[in-house]
Amino acid sequence: MTALVPHIRPALPADAPDLEPLLAAVGFPVDVPTIAHRLEALAGSADLALAADLEGRIVGLLTAHLTPALHRPHPVGRITLLAVAESVQRRGIGRALMMAAEHELSAAGCTIVEAISNRRFKDAHAFYEGLGYDFTSLKFKKVLPPVFS
Numbered sequence: 001m002t003a004l005v006p007h008i009r010p011a012l013p014a015d016a017p018d019l020e021p022l023l024a025a026v027g028f029p030v031d032v033p034t035i036a037h038r039l040e041a042l043a044g045s046a047d048l049a050l051a052a053d054l055e056g057r058i059v060g061l062l063t064a065h066l067t068p069a070l071h072r073p074h075p076v077g078r079i080t081l082l083a084v085a086e087s088v089q090r091r092g093i094g095r096a097l098m099m100a101a102e103h104e105l106s107a108a109g110c111t112i113v114e115a116i117s118n119r120r121f122k123d124a125h126a127f128y129e130g131l132g133y134d135f136t137s138l139k140f141k142k143v144l145p146p147v148f149s
Contacts, residue, residue, distance in 0.1 A: 006052035008100040011061060013039045014052050018058035022083040027118065027145035048110060050100055052084070052093045059085040062097040066108055077105030077113040082124070098131055 013036035052060030063081040
């Protein structure tokens with residue numbers, strides 16, 4: 001398949017309708033108003049939400065967070081979500097998003113980038129390894145009950 005060359009740019013609240021199916025496809029069903037609200041909240045922060053725009057259609061999304069760490073001399077970049085529309089997978093969209101995120105995180109002072117991936121996404125694990133990422137640790141999760149004040 002021929003590689004595609006998307007325009008990588010910050011995801012905007014107006015992109016929420018295109019982002020909804022991408023998030024649902026990777027197991028995070030979120031409604032359009034909530035996506036727009038969350039993107040507004042991220043604006044101006046050190047965190048990234050990058051969109052892959054292909055001829056006016058959003059076909060990919062990457063979110064990353066800058067994490068200061070007491071045990072590291074520099075902040076750590078953490079890729080927390082990568083989603084690419086099924087119709088354009090394996091055509092360079094994910095790679096373009098990752099390269100853009102690595103550039104932004106490096107410019108922000110990160111010297112390490114981690115990628116978080118659900119263990120059921122075996123193809124994603126191979127993708128990250130193909131980009132030079134090493135499997136180094138396990139992530140554990142615990143859901144806490146809401147605290148109401």
